[in-house]
Amino acid sequence: AIHSLGHEAISLTGAQIGIITDSTHTKARIRSIATERLRRALDAGKIVIAAGFQGIDEAFNITTLGRGGSDTTAVALAAVLGADSCEIYTDVDGIYTTDPRIVPEARRARRISYDEMLELASAGAGVMHNRSIEFAKKFSVPVHVRSSFSDSPGTMITSQPEALQMPVSGAAMVKNQARITVLGVPDRPGAALTISAKIAAKNIAMDMIVQNVGAQGHADISFTVSRDDLPAALKAIEKATTELEVEGYSYDDEVSQISV
Structure with a gap:
């Protein structure tokens, strides 16, 4: 299609571009990007179509970046190339104050800060993934979220919020989501670390971590994980409970989080 318009295009995989990641299965993180081949193509006047969501590790194995990997690839490429901005075209016309499918009165923001977008993305807003916003913030890349189906101006994600006086x-x-509670954890330094380290070893993200006030040398620790990660998280908790000699654990796999 691009050739028919009189332009020359070239497609490159993550490996061909030089996107180097770690070896984490299905959730790899970008470590570096070699831009030489990409810059040669751009300098030659070619339109480069880059395959998102993928890269290679140091052993040349193909890796995938997980949820939001295509957005992360786009922002990372914009950062290493020194682009003025990164435009993300999606099925919505910007960032809304909440999900308009649930709350029809939701308002589209003209601009939102990196920190605000990080909070919303981490709390479940599905338009942008938090890893892509982390890249954008670290390298000061303005991100323009627009619709693929209209000429709506969309939303700019920059260092500045839409209005400083808005508390929400x-x-x-x-x-x-699923909630796991570890009961009767010894109230001593390093006990909570043992639990979190076992979960981290499974590459599972913990959220909403709460520890109650200790009593008689023990405390309960609760946290949430994705429901898909619950089976692996429970296996990790079983190992931790054996090491720490806790009273036991419980879980609830019918949990949702609402964040303001």
Whole structure:
């Protein structure tokens, strides 16, 4: 299609571009990007179509970046190339104060800050993934979220919020969560670290971590994980409970989070 318009295009995989990641299965993180081949193509006047969501590790194995990997690839490429901005075209016309499918009165923001977007993305807003916003903030890349189906101006994600005097910028919800509570954890330094280290070893993200006030040398620790990660998280908890000699654990796999 691009050739028919009189332009020359070239497609490159993540490996061909030089996107180097770690070896984490299905959730790899970008470590570096070699831009030489990409810059040669751009300098030759070619339109480069880059395959998102993928890269290679140091052993040349193909890796995938996980949820939001295509957005992360786009922002990372914009950062290493020194682009003026990164435009993300999606099925919505910008960032809304909350999900308009649930709350029809939701308002589209003209501009939102990196920190606000990070909070919303981490809390469940599905338009942008938090890893892509982390890249944008670290390298000061303005991100323009626009619709693929209209000429709406969309939303700019920059260092500045839409209005400094607004105490609340949005609300988000995460469905399909699970809560795990470890009962009777010894109230001593390093006990909580043992639990979190076992979970981290499974590459599982913990959220909403709460520890109650200790009593008689023990405390309960609760946290949430994605429902899909619950089976692996429970296996990790079983190992931790054996090491720490806790009273036991419980879980609830019908949990949602609402964040303001």
